[in-house]
Amino acid sequence: MSDEEDLIGGGDLSSDEGSNSGNAAASRLRSFVERVERIEVVQKALAEDKKEVYAEAKGAGFDTKALRKIVSERKANADDLAEFESILDLYRHALGMI
Amino acid sequence: MSDEEDLIGGGDLSSDEGSNSGNAAASRLRSFVERVERIEVVQKALAEDKKEVYAEAKGAGFDTKALRKIVSERKANADDLAEFESILDLYRHALGMI
Amino acid sequence: MSDEEDLIGGGDLSSDEGSNSGNAAASRLRSFVERVERIEVVQKALAEDKKEVYAEAKGAGFDTKALRKIVSERKANADDLAEFESILDLYRHALGMI
Amino acid sequence: MSDEEDLIGGGDLSSDEGSNSGNAAASRLRSFVERVERIEVVQKALAEDKKEVYAEAKGAGFDTKALRKIVSERKANADDLAEFESILDLYRHALGMI
DNA sequence: CCCGGCGTTAATGCAC
DNA sequence: GTGCATTAACGCCGGG
Numbered sequence: 534m535s536d537e538e539d540l541i542g543g544g545d546l547s548s549d550e551g552s553n554s555g556n557a558a559a560s561r562l563r564s565f566v567e568r569v570e571r572i573e574v575v576q577k578a579l580a581e582d583k584k585e586v587y588a589e590a591k592g593a594g595f596d597t598k599a600l601r602k603i604v605s606e607r608k609a610n611a612d613d614l615a616e617f618e619s620i621l622d623l624y625r626h627a628l629g630m631i
Numbered sequence: 632m633s634d635e636e637d638l639i640g641g642g643d644l645s646s647d648e649g650s651n652s653g654n655a656a657a658s659r660l661r662s663f664v665e666r667v668e669r670i671e672v673v674q675k676a677l678a679e680d681k682k683e684v685y686a687e688a689k690g691a692g693f694d695t696k697a698l699r700k701i702v703s704e705r706k707a708n709a710d711d712l713a714e715f716e717s718i719l720d721l722y723r724h725a726l727g728m729i
Numbered sequence: 730m731s732d733e734e735d736l737i738g739g740g741d742l743s744s745d746e747g748s749n750s751g752n753a754a755a756s757r758l759r760s761f762v763e764r765v766e767r768i769e770v771v772q773k774a775l776a777e778d779k780k781e782v783y784a785e786a787k788g789a790g791f792d793t794k795a796l797r798k799i800v801s802e803r804k805a806n807a808d809d810l811a812e813f814e815s816i817l818d819l820y821r822h823a824l825g826m827i
Numbered sequence: 828m829s830d831e832e833d834l835i836g837g838g839d840l841s842s843d844e845g846s847n848s849g850n851a852a853a854s855r856l857r858s859f860v861e862r863v864e865r866i867e868v869v870q871k872a873l874a875e876d877k878k879e880v881y882a883e884a885k886g887a888g889f890d891t892k893a894l895r896k897i898v899s900e901r902k903a904n905a906d907d908l909a910e911f912e913s914i915l916d917l918y919r920h921a922l923g924m925i
Numbered sequence: 926c927c928c929g930g931c932g933t934t935a936a937t938g939c940a941c
Numbered sequence: 942g943t944g945c946a947t948t949a950a951c952g953c954c955g956g957g
Contacts, residue, residue, distance in 0.1 A: 562820060562823045566824065572873050572876050572880070579869055582866050584953085587859075589859070595726075596721070598721070600860070600863075602725075608867075626693075626696075627700075660918060660921045661922055663785070663791065664796070667782050673775055674776075674948095681765055681769070684765050702762055705762070706769075725856055795914045799915065803924070816893045820893055821897065824897065826897075895935080927957090929955100930953105931955100932951105936947105937948075938947080939945085
């Protein structure tokens with residue numbers, strides 16, 4: 534079993550097991566983990582931005598619950614439009630007509 | 632700290648740590664776990680029943696995807712009716728009108 | 730709108746209600762849909778029961794998150810769990826986490 | 828229906844469009860909603876990026892479930908994790924699982 | 926300041 | 942084996 538396969542099969546693995554630069558699989562693993570973590574940093578920042586917008590709206594006297602509802606309904610409407618074209622066929626299928 | 636509190640605070644606990652019948656907290660823990668598990672047995676059975684209904688419908692020539700869509704829409708319609716009365720007020724709130 | 734007509738929330742499902750086959754299909758469809766819905770009523774009740782058990786356990790001082798993990802561990806196959814843990818250790822080593 | 832009119836999918840939001848205050852409120856509302864939606868567009872893109880990273884890792888032979896757990900472990904506070912594990916062990920002992 | 930409710934998101938199981 | 946539908950977990954938010 535190669536080093537590459539070790540990460541899956543359960544063999545021993547470390548980032549610096551006496552070798553000079555660690556093995557390739559560990560390096561790739563680290564790369565994947567760090568890419569995910571970098572994305573999550575940005576996600577966290579965006580979540581805070583959104584919270585800030587809602588807080589600002591609340592400060593301006595709007596009902597945040599209602600605001601959230603509107604946003605979600607606009608999203609739902611967009612989704613509905615995208616799928617509306619297939620609904621009639623779907624119902625015909627439901628009746629075994631096609 | 633009593634045995635009762637041990638389950639929370641991190642003290643040592645076992646179902647028969649030398650005593651004759653185990654302690655009360657362990658007994659209650661077991662009770663909760665088993666109640667959950669009994670419920671989950673029934674849930675699993677119901678999920679299989681539902682699968683069976685869909686399989687039967689499919690055998691009768693119906694499109695199961697369409698069928699599921701219909702069921703979910705009926706559910707959504709029921710929910711919509713339940714919440715529809717509050718939507719207008721919600722929007723008025725959104726506009727800061729009330 | 731009567732119950733008969735309220736199959737999908739508006740209008741008749743069958744587009745050719747004068748024919749026998751169309752009505753028969755609609756009738757069978759209705760039967761399947763209602764069977765599913767009856768099952769889902771019970772499923773909903775069971776979900777609430779489970780929530781109630783966890784709430785009760787919480788009221789008794791147990792950590793519900795830990796409780797849920799315990800339940801899931803009892804479900805999981807011991808061998809699978811051990812294998813998964815070995816993969817985790819492998820990754821942790823590769824990242825220098827241990 | 829123009830973009831201007833399509834605030835919530837049908838009809839004007841403002842019930843008194845002749846007044847200044849109603850229009851102003853609707854305008855501010857629109858602004859908040861659009862700011863939120865712009866953020867959500869980016870959030871959606873980031874979620875897809877993350878999925879892509881995991882898919883790529885899976886393609887490279889890594890166990891994505893383990894990968895996700897690693898990421899979450901790196902996020903979690905070590906002390907909290909240890910405390911939670913001790914609670915788990917407590918419960919496991921109480922149930923005779925270990 | 927804690928609590929329960931809710932909305933979102935990840936995980937599991939299923940059908941194809 | 943891949944995509945999807947359901948289900949459970951998580952974190953945020955508003956109220957008491």
